[in-house]
Amino acid sequence: MEDAVEARPETVDLQAEYQASGLAEVLEELDRELIGLAPVKARIRETAALLLVEKARRMMGLAQEAPTLHMSFTGNPGTGKTTVALKMAGILKRLGYVRKGHLVSVTRDDLVGQYIGHTAPKTREVLKRAMGGVLFIDEAYYLYRPDNERDYGQEAIEILLQVMENNRDDLVVILAGYADRMDTFFNANPGFRSRIAHHIEFPDYTDDELLRIVEHILGGQNYTLSAGARTAMADYIRLRRAQPHFANARSIRNALDRARLRQANRLFETATGALDARALSLIDESDIRASRVFQGGLAHERAPSAGDPA
Numbered sequence: 001m002e003d004a005v006e007a008r009p010e011t012v013d014l015q016a017e018y019q020a021s022g023l024a025e026v027l028e029e030l031d032r033e034l035i036g037l038a039p040v041k042a043r044i045r046e047t048a049a050l051l052l053v054e055k056a057r058r059m060m061g062l063a064q065e066a067p068t069l070h071m072s073f074t075g076n077p078g079t080g081k082t083t084v085a086l087k088m089a090g091i092l093k094r095l096g097y098v099r100k101g102h103l104v105s106v107t108r109d110d111l112v113g114q115y116i117g118h119t120a121p122k123t124r125e126v127l128k129r130a131m132g133g134v135l136f137i138d139e140a141y142y143l144y145r146p147d148n149e150r151d152y153g154q155e156a157i158e159i160l161l162q163v164m165e166n167n168r169d170d171l172v173v174i175l176a177g178y179a180d181r182m183d184t185f186f187n188a189n190p191g192f193r194s195r196i197a198h199h200i201e202f203p204d205y206t207d208d209e210l211l212r213i214v215e216h217i218l219g220g221q222n223y224t225l226s227a228g229a230r231t232a233m234a235d236y237i238r239l240r241r242a243q244p245h246f247a248n249a250r251s252i253r254n255a256l257d258r259a260r261l262r263q264a265n266r267l268f269e270t271a272t273g274a275l276d277a278r279a280l281s282l283i284d285e286s287d288i289r290a291s292r293v294f295q296g297g298l299a300h301e302r303a304p305s306a307g308d309p310a
Contacts, residue, residue, distance in 0.1 A: 012056040021094045023048055030087045034080050035216060036209035043200045044084065044091070051095050066169040068197040069097060072186075074179040075202025078248030081176045082136065084202075089134040092172060099132035099170065106135065108142040111156040119152040123159045131171055140175035141185035161191045205248050210237045213249050217256055218283065228285030239293045255291065262287040 018024065027048065030041060050067075057063040069092065073081040086103045093101025106126055113119040127135065137143070143153040143160075164173050175182065175192065179201065186193040205213065214233055218224060225233060236255060240246060263283055267275065 008061045009059055012059055014052060014056060017056060018052060021052070023052070023091060023094055026087055026090045026094065030084070034083060035212045036205055037080055037084075037202065040080070040084060040200055040202055043198075044088065047088075047198055048091050048095075051091070051097060055095050055097075066097065068168060068195065069172045070164055070168070070196050071172070071174045071198040071200065072182060072196045073174055073176040073200050073202060074182050076178065076204055076248060078250030078252075079202040079204065080249065081202055082138070084200075085134060085136045085174050085176070088174070089172075092134065098134065098172060102130075102133035104130040104133065104135050105138065107138050108153065111137075111160075112143065112151075112153050114152075116152075119155045120159060123156045127159070127163050127171070131167070134172045134174060136174045136176065139177045139181075141177050141181040144185055144188055146188065157189060157192075161195065164195045207234065207237050207241070210249070210252055213252055214256065217253060223260070223281050223283055225283050226285060229283045229288050232285045232288035236288055236291060236293055243293070258291065259283055259287045262290050 027045060030044065034041070051069075054063060054067050071088070073085065075081060082105060085105070089098070089101050089103045092098045104126065110126055111119070111123045113122050143157055145151040145153055160173065163171065173195075175185075175196070177185075186196075211230070211234055214237075215225065233255075237252070240251060240255065245251075260283070266284070266287065267279065271279075
């Protein structure tokens with residue numbers, strides 16, 4: 001007796017599929033957790049719509065192959081690339097494009113070995129961990145170092161390209177980094193460019209968006225800014241942006257860590273009695289303006305490097 005052929009639907013209700021998939025929850029989280037980034041959020045929504053339609057087409061027998069989903073995220077450090085990659089993994093899982101929906105974030109050091117025979121097992125181990133989810137390679141251009149003839153990055157690139165082509169129904173690769181360096185990398189490695197279907201640019205945050213990020217971060221930690229501290233933070237953002245190695249939200253998080261340190265030291269040294277919740281939670285103007293940025297010095301912050309979150 002022949003196997004019964006699974007009946008295909010004659011119609012698909014996209015809104016019903018959207019609600020059933022849980023996509024709305026992921027997209028709402030993206031809006032809630034990330035300040036600004038309007039063009040990025042628009043592209044993610046467009047991509048989610050495309051994947052939803054492709055899923056409907058597969059259900060009706062109109063599509064035979066999984067779409068190419070590998071992506072490139074370009075932008076400066078601290079613009080939310082890693083966070084968006086994590087949300088994209090959730091979207092892909094809910095729509096059935098990956099089995100697990102987890103994110104494995106790596107840099108060159110996780111893929112490339114230091115001696116002959118070391119790179120292939122390192123790269124394959126990372127790919128094994130990432131299967132069924134999303135592999136996020138930050139500062140991907142460091143994989144290619146043509147000026148060093150003893151560099152083993154090319155071996156990792158060749159393995160990645162093979163897996164991206166042969167396992168695209170079980171793995172999505174997202175390459176990330178500065179826009180100009182990624183362009184150079186793609187020009188030198190056309191195999192990657194041909195496999196990347198979605199290119200998303202991450203803009204720098206505006207001063208106002210960074211101030212909103214400050215309040216969002218502090219609110220999540222049960223801290224508040226005094227009126228003077230809010231003005232001081234706005235001044236800090238303007239001055240810090242003009243300095244070297246500014247890393248958008250990452251620099252702001254570092255500044256807030258130092259402000260909390262100063263606040264704790266101020267309370268410890270000046271408090272003479274019991275402190276209430278408001279005193280323990282208030283960041284004052286002096287906690288911000290004590291930064292070396294206001295004295296014309298550089299913020300105490302190292303340059304962004306491989307391994308830092310995007």
